[in-house]
Amino acid sequence: MKRILRILALLVWLAGATIWVATGANCGWTKTSVPVKTLDTVTGIEGITYQDKFLPGVDFLGAALAGAGLLAGASFFFRKAKANQPQQNQP
């Protein structure tokens, strides 16, 4: 169990970091939409519309680190299984 939790912690941290890097390593807050600019050729005004897109930020990275920390921390509540436990002598 101890080992499973630690492996899970590592996976959570790696998955979070990989997603964060793969989506552009956004150093701001997590965004669920991004502004898209369109130019009105007659007036020269730049219109702004928002396109749904998940862009994880440092808070996402922090949440992944916290999740990994919790899992790793929980692993300390489990005792390591003793490999060579002495067998009790039968009468």
Add this chain to the structure above:
Amino acid sequence: MKLTHILPLLTLATATAVSAAPESFDFKDPKGVNNAVFSLDAPLESVNGSASGISGTVLFDPENPGATTGKIVVAAESMTVPNPMQKEHLHGANWLDVAKYPEISFEAKSLANVKTEADVTSAEVTGTFTLHGVAKDITVPVKLTYMKDKLSARVPSLKGDLLVLRASFSINREDFNIQKGQYEDKVSPTINLTLSIAGAAVK
């Protein structure tokens, strides 16, 4: 005075009166391009967003741009930021309280330092800015571009003129009782606003 003398004078007077009448420009944009951009400095990342729910009317006389008056209204609910939590806070009771104060408006009262070159007029407009239920007189630089007979280029089914209004200015959120004295280390008290809007006068 003979009737033959009076008629041309009357015609001239009528023509002058017609040409001097200000045009009423409606800023409810059917193309949805009109927007107001806002930004506030913050430690990690500045809060940037925009509002699209713009309406209002401006009376503009191309022969006398200095007499321009009008009111522009922004629907507070239309203010958007890319972060959902920031948007929730922005609209919430502790910040803009959009449920209680659904409109942000600017009512132009007078123009000063009016300079016109061709169809472009720059001026300083003084008016009442209302935000979060607080009305305050402010003066902001504005640029007005009059585009005669250009409405059909934008909306083919309509004929008329366009008026493009651009303004960039800053306000202090504390002047409008928005978290006065609070969170100054997290969100700057200064709000930068940029307005780029086009109005149409249908003929």
